[in-house]
Amino acid sequence: MEFKVNSKELEKLLGKIIPAVPTRTPMPILENFLFEVKDGLLTIYATDLEISLKSALNIVTDENLKMVVPARLLYDIVRSLKDTTIHFKMMANKKINLVTDAGKYTISYLDADEYPEIPSLSADKDINEVTINGVELRHAFERGSFAMSKEEMRPAMMGTLFEFTNDGLRFVTTDGHRLVNMLNKNVKSLTNNQYVVPERAVSVLTKILDEKDVKIYMTKSYMSFKLNDIELITRLIAQKYPDYASVIPLENEYLMKVNTKELHDSIKRMMLFSTSSTRRVKFSIEKTSVEISAEDLDIGASGEEKVTCDYTGDNLEIGFNSAYVNDVLNHISSEEEITFRLHSATKAVIIEPVQKKESLDMMMLLMPVRLNS
């Protein structure tokens, strides 16, 4: 059995699929690609049992076959080649020869029946479907993914909530210290369901999404993202997402408007001075300026700066984890001005762009830390 494929086309295809190949796994079979050749179409699969990627390519062959080949070795060989035709020839003893103008390379393969089954959503009847723009989905992931929890205690918080509502598709991430809540009003869905997508699916999708539309298919256990030329299928986290709405304060009546970059530059400097154990930074907010200060008692260093603001409330001192403020500002840096909605030194703070968008609502929430003064 044999087939021919252009090296650069194959390199492109393998490069898209390889993110699903786990780097460390107790199941060595997952370190392979599944190759399936059927009616002149080469489909390549990879999976880590949580997410699967598949993509296809038309090739020159008269035969059908399935085989399992070492993923990283094959990818390294193919991308080290010039633009040339690779002739795959299956030999005896589970070997494949890859023959080009310049050389001959031999690798081992395994039988396809040793490879785990890749879930297919088309077989499921209870299937929902929506369409979302690829860039909008990527932006939602880019802005929210930092707030997903890394703690295995509460598995649902280790993912991104997709909540379909009458107003649009809502994305929520939180680790209990900060929360990101975005509502994309361009996505219309007839259902009212919640799905929790694991971190690995979010991070791989962030890398491969482009400006094209994405079709999302959902069942109770799986979600599939169909891009132009690649499909990602992910297991969903089978846990109810916490009631995020209950932690969002509704009566934060004090507004502080600041320039995002000015505040961020100041926070980055103050991180140098905040004690490494608490990372605490203090905001002393007055009508027209906020003093940001931090002190590292371990090394005997401290810093204080003033940033211009426009504040509607009573003078307020409030503390934050400087790394968390930095995270929030990193992910809202495309907004020139932001508003902090505050109530007191102990209540959660809401951070929003001053400039509202028609199709996207966004808010971030940050828990304060106690000041010991």
Place this chain on the structure above:
Amino acid sequence: MEFKVNSKELEKLLGKIIPAVPTRTPMPILENFLFEVKDGLLTIYATDLEISLKSALNIVTDENLKMVVPARLLYDIVRSLKDTTIHFKMMANKKINLVTDAGKYTISYLDADEYPEIPSLSADKDINEVTINGVELRHAFERGSFAMSKEEMRPAMMGTLFEFTNDGLRFVTTDGHRLVNMLNKNVKSLTNNQYVVPERAVSVLTKILDEKDVKIYMTKSYMSFKLNDIELITRLIAQKYPDYASVIPLENEYLMKVNTKELHDSIKRMMLFSTSSTRRVKFSIEKTSVEISAEDLDIGASGEEKVTCDYTGDNLEIGFNSAYVNDVLNHISSEEEITFRLHSATKAVIIEPVQKKESLDMMMLLMPVRLNS
């Protein structure tokens, strides 16, 4: 006591000096800069006891002072600032205030007498001096440094040999498996001495050398490199360098001329197939082509390619460590064509550029490995 300095000028200066600050050291004092203000000149020093860096800057002050300040904290603060004037004010309790338009930062300092003494070569009478172009010196380091030994068994081989001869300045590096030997004929010296410069001095100098001339001062124990605006002083390795000339074969009569990039591309692919323990690659050399082949028995993979060559000897099979061939080719890649001078499968091979240069002789030497066929 106080002085003023522009933030961007200080940032540039600290950035040049900080490479000498050790990242891990049992002597915390070395994690500091020594600041010396004298007659309107701020001189900053750093040392790890092996190498020292110093550089200076004119500043606005009427006072003289010495102090020791935390290197990384100060550098991080200064480079986080905009272009502004920093006002350094020494306070009670060993604190310094750094005051700018936007904020105030406080750090601790130590007394200068806790800082180790930086060697000064001008005090030495037995001093030799040569001048070398900065780019030529950097190229010598860039081409040869990979072959310095990492094994502490033979300390001299962990450095770069500077050998002053009647023909010029020779640089030699070797770890016993490969050797690089360069003779810069532009450097004239009246002495006939050998000096062994430690790896850390070589790697820091490689980063800071530019097209300007460098003055090198030498005593028995120290070497100083005076660049335009910075001086590096290094301890020398106090061991005799091995007799490198005795390992260079003189009667390698077979010449194989190849295109450097073609051979290198092939070696990079063959590295994918060479067994990870031996990394062996085989050259089967004939009149007009050399077959490069490798086999990884652990994963059942193999590869072979033909590269065009022009060979004057009898057919020869010779084995190399593919990683060492790759290192050599990486550091001779600016040469379009190279010659392998061979004798037999067990004798060291000399690799030279086909195109000779007037002012620089260069050769690399590579030990073969045994083929078990």
